[in-house]
Amino acid sequence: MHWLSTAGPTMLAAFLASLVECVEALTVVLAVGSIRGWNGALSGAAAAVAVLIAILSVLGRTLTRVPLHLLQGIVGTLLLLFGLRWLRKAILRATGSIAKHDEASAYEKNAKAMLALGHARGWDSVAFGAAFQITMLEGTEVAFIVIAIDAGGTGMLLPASVGAVAALFVVAALGFALHRPLTRVPENALKFVVGVLLSAFGTYWVGESMGLRWPGSDLAIAALVIGYLVVARLSVALGRAPSRAAAEFPGTR
């Protein structure tokens, strides 16, 4: 029961976080592939995925030797920094304080940069390097989330990995079918949800590492999720620009 109550949010957090990262990587890989050719772009992305899987398997085995409390403290703190950073950014985007991420303009920008580098004969090391780098960068975030979630010591590596791999397949399939960036993915809403989930996990593990006995044990994670959701919604309402708030709720000013 405890395992099941944690496995669901774990898989969801890993799936949604990976979805965001995979969409960002796909945009660049598509730009590289369509301008410079698919051989270099796809082999660069595949090589990065292989490197990440190797790092994950080595780190996964190493982490089992670290004392649980120490691991929960370090990884919980990192997860908290990571999750709250995402949540803060998602709130600021929702309030209109910072611009939302635009996959279409990111695609245009990368496509222009690839065109400016000219064409290569034979093996295209530029395409390979660009696809490898973006997949490594975005994949590192996914790998960190999977490792961090597993660090709770509750056997969550499998659901976290399943969530991450499922996101990779969904995005790869959509990218293959559409051959254009996934502009309709509600990235900020996803970041909002993932930020809430990761902040809840991070808070839980940091507390555990400090000897805090959570009321309701693992179920406290669900309470933390609700708590962060309420705080985030409240922050959006309070931080919203007055002009925008007035437009949405005429007569309030």
Next chain:
Amino acid sequence: MNWIETMGRELYGLFVDDAGFAIAILIWLGVFRLLSRSHAMPAWAGALALFAGLAAVLCESVLRFARSHQRR
């Protein structure tokens, strides 16, 4: 070397967007650790305090940024 530098920057950026925000989180965790060691408190109070401190840090950072953006 350039590639390693980029990776290092990206890794740092994974956890730190606004240095003040990250430092405030770490300070609250340190304060909470000291408090929980020096004062015996019920489990629910400890849980609530840890969450409330982090929620306050988040709210303060968002509102400070949003207001400075509105002034610009």
